[in-house]
Amino acid sequence: MTAVVRPTVSEYAELLAKYTDPDTCPTDALQPLPLIEEPAFVSWQQDIPRAYLEMSPEELDRRISAAREVLGKKLVVLGHHYQRDEVIKYADYTGDSFKLARLAADQEGVEFVLFCGVHFMAEAADILTEQNVKVILPNMAAGCSMADMADPDDVYAAWDEIHEMLGDGASVVPVTYMNSAASLKAFVGEQGGLVCTSSNADKALNWAFERGDKILFFPDQHLGRNTGYAMGIPLDEMVLWNWRLPNGGTTPEQLRKAKMILWQGHCSTHQRFSVEQIEKARRDYPGINVIVHPECKWDVVQAADQSGSTEKILKAVNEAPAGSAWAVGTEINMVNRLAHQNPDKTVFCLDPVVCPCSTMYRIHPAYLAWTLEGLIAGHVVNEIKVDQETRKWSLVALERMLALP
Numbered sequence: 001m002t003a004v005v006r007p008t009v010s011e012y013a014e015l016l017a018k019y020t021d022p023d024t025c026p027t028d029a030l031q032p033l034p035l036i037e038e039p040a041f042v043s044w045q046q047d048i049p050r051a052y053l054e055m056s057p058e059e060l061d062r063r064i065s066a067a068r069e070v071l072g073k074k075l076v077v078l079g080h081h082y083q084r085d086e087v088i089k090y091a092d093y094t095g096d097s098f099k100l101a102r103l104a105a106d107q108e109g110v111e112f113v114l115f116c117g118v119h120f121m122a123e124a125a126d127i128l129t130e131q132n133v134k135v136i137l138p139n140m141a142a143g144c145s146m147a148d149m150a151d152p153d154d155v156y157a158a159w160d161e162i163h164e165m166l167g168d169g170a171s172v173v174p175v176t177y178m179n180s181a182a183s184l185k186a187f188v189g190e191q192g193g194l195v196c197t198s199s200n201a202d203k204a205l206n207w208a209f210e211r212g213d214k215i216l217f218f219p220d221q222h223l224g225r226n227t228g229y230a231m232g233i234p235l236d237e238m239v240l241w242n243w244r245l246p247n248g249g250t251t252p253e254q255l256r257k258a259k260m261i262l263w264q265g266h267c268s269t270h271q272r273f274s275v276e277q278i279e280k281a282r283r284d285y286p287g288i289n290v291i292v293h294p295e296c297k298w299d300v301v302q303a304a305d306q307s308g309s310t311e312k313i314l315k316a317v318n319e320a321p322a323g324s325a326w327a328v329g330t331e332i333n334m335v336n337r338l339a340h341q342n343p344d345k346t347v348f349c350l351d352p353v354v355c356p357c358s359t360m361y362r363i364h365p366a367y368l369a370w371t372l373e374g375l376i377a378g379h380v381v382n383e384i385k386v387d388q389e390t391r392k393w394s395l396v397a398l399e400r401m402l403a404l405p
Contacts, residue, residue, distance in 0.1 A: 032057035032086045035366040044362050045141040045382075052366040057086060060365040064090055067372035075375070076110045078103060078125070080117040081310045082331040082360040087116050090368060096310040097121055097178040098197035102402065104128045104135075112375060115384070116363050118142045122384040123182040127394045135384045136375075138367035143359050144179050146295075149265035150219035152183045154243040159191070162216065162241075162261065165252045172261070173212035175204055176397070177220050179267075184218070186390045189397030196401060198294050198309035201227040203404040209259075216241075218263030222270070226294040226301045228260045235298075240264055270295035273329040277350040278303045281327040285346065291316055292329030292350070300329065310334060317342060331360070 036053040055063070068075065068090065078100050079091030088094060093103045097117070104113060104125035113135045115122040119142060126135040163170050174193035176184050185195055192211065196204030201223055208215045217224035225238055239258040241248035248261075255261065273296045281288055290304040291313055301307045306316060310330060317326050317338050325346035328335045332349050339347035367382075374381045386394065 032365075035364050038364065044364075045139045045367070048367060048370050052370050055366060055369070057365065060369050061086075063369045064365060064372060067369065067376055070376050071112070071372065073109065074111040075114060075372075076107055076112070077114045078116060080121065080360060081314070081334045081337075083116050083363055084333050084361060085337060086365050087363050087368065088337070091116060096197065096199060097124070098199040098309070099311060101125070101128060101178070101197070101398065105402065107133070112136060112380075114138065114368070114371065116368070118144045118147075118359055119384070120144055120147050120179055120181060123386055124178065124185075124394075124398060126384050126386050127182065127185075127391050127398060134380055136371050136380065137382050137384050138371050139362045139364065140382050141359075142362040145359060146177075146219055146265050146267045147179045147181060149243075150176075150180055150184060150263055151243075152181060152187070155184055155187065155218060155263075158241060158243060158248060158263075159187075159216070161247050162255065165247060165250075165255050171213040172216055173208040173214070174216045174218075175208050175224075176218055177201075177223060180219055182386045182390050182394050185397045186393035189393035189395070189400070193397060194400035195397045198223055199311055200401065200404055201294070202231055204401060205231060207400070207404060214255075214259055214261060216261045216263070219265030220267060220295055221262040221264055222266055222297055222301075223294050224260060224262045225298050226296075226307065229298065233259050238262055267295040269331055270329070271297070272351050272353070273297075273300050275299050275303045277329075277352075278327070281350060285325045285327070288325040288327050288346075289316075289320070290327045290329070290350070296329050304329065314338065317345070317347060320345060333361075 034054050034056060077091045079088045079094045080100065081094060081096060095103065100121060101124050105128040107113065107129060110133060113125055113129060113133060115125050115135055115137055119137060122135050122137040129135060162172060174188045174191050176188045176195055178195055178197045188194060194204055194207060205215060205227055221240060228238055229235065237258055238260040239250050239254045240262050241250060242264045270293055273292060278290050281290060291306040292300055292304040294301060294307045313328060313330060322344040327348060327350050329350045335349040371381055
């Protein structure tokens, strides 16, 4: 085996800073490597046993396959579209957060759900599955920088400030994107709101407007703005709530005029897409179709031909005629997979930099092998467990979403 060169203390500190900045986009080669050889490992869950660190992709594949064979129907593996190929290959079901939430709720007779996604997704799976089902996140460091931008204490404070500024009779319905902590889903459920995903955000907003005059939408400002605009809400009737500033940096007059109060949060991966990239794609490929995720900025969505959830993007490209060309504005692993599945079409990512979702990418096959072999040995590592009170109100908010037509 080739000797592994580990970083010095100073190199480790530099890499750690680089890979823990949510707005940094480190360029990974997207090639299967032993876990210890991936530079981003410095910011990941470090208590994985050392034996797994230097296992080759081939050995990990053998061990994961063997463990899946032993566990059989006790286990279901869910994989988000943004996962790397060497993880997706083990998934029983793949999808976006909305589809996987439904799949988690539909599981019967399983003991374990291995959720190859990020923390908030595994929390939703725990809330939606029977309480005897154990939901496992392979790597506890797989979080979401967007979700982290909506700290529960900041949201609670904003809720109080908004109502103080609007006065008696304020009619505000909270709507949280799936990309949020379970505690915030519970807050929304208790306050008469619901959860949404990029697949059903328009339906969720319609539901909310039937029950209130204004919506507090968090944590992704871009999904809220793009969805509201597509529904006919003018930009000047949306106000941005900067949670770092007193009263969100707004005035009572702005709040009274606004139909939507948008939280200042964003997806660091989708922030990278630009109008300039779209213009270049159109110059290089006349007649190209441009489709982007609604977490992209408003001007990017306006410049594209279509926008939609990962499921909508998949459908659009897969059902397109042979010979068509597509520039896609979403995470690179999914785009590469689409290109591979559609060899009769030109499919590429708008962003020329190889930019995986840096937190989703933290699910490495070594973590799958560790967690699955632990189950065979009779112990559960990395179980995601939502407390009963949070589960109660989160379930209310999620069931409202799942009941949307």
